[in-house]
Amino acid sequence: MITLNNADKINEEIESHNKGKIPLKDRIKRNKGNNSNSNKPKLPLKERVKKQWDRNAIVYIFLVPTLLHFIVFQVFPFAFSFVLTFLDWKVIGDPEFVGLKHWIAFMNDGLAWKAIWNTVLFSIYYIVPTMSLGLILALIINSGVKASGLFKGIFFLPVVTSFVIIAGIWGWLFRGTESGMVNYVLSFFGIDTQLFLADSDQALMVLAGLSIFKVAGSTMIYYFAGLQSVDKQLYEAARIDGASPLRIFWTITFPLLKPIHFYVAIITTIGSFQIFDSTFLLTGGGPNYSTTTIVFYLYQQGFAGLNLSYAAVLSYVLFFIILVISLIQRKYLGQESNHY
């Protein structure tokens, strides 16, 4: 789906190149005008195609490579993996049609549901903290503190560092023995040695912490861009009216960041449902499946167990979950913001 967005963006870019330097708003208006006009006089299809071609031929020619790539590497595998869910796929030899067997197996697979539940839990631990931490960091670097560039760099560092390294550091910090760094610090507060990754109640939270640490830097950048685009006059007006900084934040900054909230929410949600590497690197899905996420389970089924058809079913389940959540988010967060 990310790539779908990309493709759209690329299309837009190509179009905007071809349309020259007409301001965006005008173009949108014009497009709207075109749409409503074309509804009135119904030209025959052939002529409409020809007209369209005459006008935009170059666009379509430039689009061909992108579209081909998109069809071959996105649309086709996507469709084919759906067919795969109805087959018993032997890597060598003839696949056997088994109908809904794998879908029924999924319905009765307690572990798959547990993996989904773990993923949902992970999202709860992860999405809101990542967004709020990103926003807080963005507010810090936007507040005009000295050396904000340096802070920006430091906050962004985890994003550009390899995940394997970050995970290694995190695992080292949260070692479940007395000599583990965090345990050592906790011991000064009289807190007993915690097991962290070896405790089925804590492991998922520690992993969520790792992801927050890793991703908050990039949400910070989105929010920072959002903050920069808020009209300064609004702040000025509010200050003249004597609004407190907190009030300014909740009534101006926060609501005006709505498009950013929406975008970041979608991105982090998708990311959280695709979480795999931290489990793979730090816990191997344990203890007792408490960190087995849907993608980790899918990987185990598909690539360790060679159960490719069942893995395809799981990937479709994952797809539908992400789709539904994105649609819900779109409904509640994605309307055009018309504050002020």
Add this chain to the structure above:
Amino acid sequence: MKKLSIFLLLILLGTVLAACNSDEDAAATDGEVSGEITVWVHPYTSDANEEEAMWDEIVASYEEKFDATVTIETIPWGNRDQKILTALAANNGPDVFYAIPDQMPQYADEGMLLELDPYLEDNNMDDFVDTALVSTKWQDKTYGLPILQEAYTLFYNVEVVEAIGKDPENLPSTWSEFEEWAKAAKEEGYYAYSYQGGGSMNGTLYPFLWQAGGKVITQDDEVMINNAEGVEAFEFINKMYEKGWVPEDSITAMNHDAIWNADEMLAVQGSGISLTNLQESGLDFVIAPPLKNKEQRTYGTTGMFVVPSNSDNPNAAAEFVKTVTSAENQRRFNTVTQYIPARESAKDIFDDQKYLKQLSQYTQYALPGVIHPKGRNIMPMIQAEVQTMMEGEKTPQEAADAAAEAIEAEIAK
């Protein structure tokens, strides 16, 4: 999901290609060796040049005997399974590739591997270490020949051994002796052993299970993990954790290097690879034989060469597998890679290397894991139950029973 989709597409493209290619299969079963074969190997050391020279020699020894040409392709270890599967499905895979024990039965059971028995009558099979052949057979048929073995055994930190008042010349050989040492270590404030519960069961439960005389599952799908011997192994691990002989984070730990390197641990499991690291670290260590309870057993992987069933040139491929695993080539290969040869006669390469010579004697006790097509699938299930037991939520018996139940459900799928 994107990755998966691409992978599936490759598979499909492969099938299309396979369909176009299918008339090539007519080639030989009449015993004649000619043509070309492609062999997939992996980087076994960090020295690519030395390995290339080694393969040149091995290939030369083959091309001397047979009128066939060999292309060696070195494939990186990462995602090797996917690469092999994709290439085989596309029918443009190798004619010979390197396989590991848990891969072999899985592939063999899917009919992806060529049975080698018809080619082996003239091959000196008695020279192979018995345990090395375990992982090459599935349902009494041979699908590969081993080139290397490993044997995990216990490495003791001499400093710690002396600190707890024991004799490094006289190391524990049975469970009860080990328990006594572990107790002493705990009393002196050391951990006794590194149990890496987040890693493969080959390094955790399985060796103890085999030492207790137990078995996870037979090749005829009989689940044995929860018999008396199996439960004894579960109990032993539970005891080690409850008594604090192993670190608190052992439930999901992937390594305890920091503790071991800080001289705070009595013993770890190790093999030839750990040997290299240990010798570099300068830590003073001694190597003990694998532990024994009812039986003396340990884990050690086997590396083998196999021929996919869709090879265009099965005769030349099978002969290559025989040549590469001959005593002479095992010497070449293992001198460079420092693994243990899977043929007794080739073990003489370590005659003047104290530690490797000692380790090479232990491959006779080294089992290659659970040889079963579902071996990989059932491992996480057993792991989860052992973890539940260590967390104190199940007794060893309950955990073993639950593991058996989960395995049976998986087999029935």
